[in-house]
Amino acid sequence: MAGSPLYVHAMLGLGILMMLIFLHVYFAPYARLRRAVAAQDWPAGGKALAQIRMLVGINTVIGLLTIAIASGGRYLIV
Numbered sequence: 001m002a003g004s005p006l007y008v009h010a011m012l013g014l015g016i017l018m019m020l021i022f023l024h025v026y027f028a029p030y031a032r033l034r035r036a037v038a039a040q041d042w043p044a045g046g047k048a049l050a051q052i053r054m055l056v057g058i059n060t061v062i063g064l065l066t067i068a069i070a071s072g073g074r075y076l077i078v
Contacts (some may be wrong), residue, residue: 005073005074007069007070007073007074008073010069010073011066011069011070011073014062014065014066014069015066017062018059018062018063018066021058021059021062022059024055025052025055025056025059029048029049029051029052029055030048030052032048033045033048033049033052036048
């Protein structure tokens with residue numbers, strides 16, 4: 001990896017960030033959502049779902065940025 005271009009490192013870093021966000025979603029707000037639904041605590045479930053939606057949206061934007069870097073990285077980042 002030491003000889004790889006900067007855009008490859010950027011894609012790797014963004015991919016790791018996306019994995020960390022996914023793991024956070026799965027182990028924190030999704031677990032709260034499951035508990036809230038099991039207890040039929042709909043306001044708490046809605047709050048957890050709103051947090052999941054926000055984090056998935058952030059992950060989507062990061063994914064699109066990663067695609068842009070992969071497509072034009074050699075031309076954009078030296």
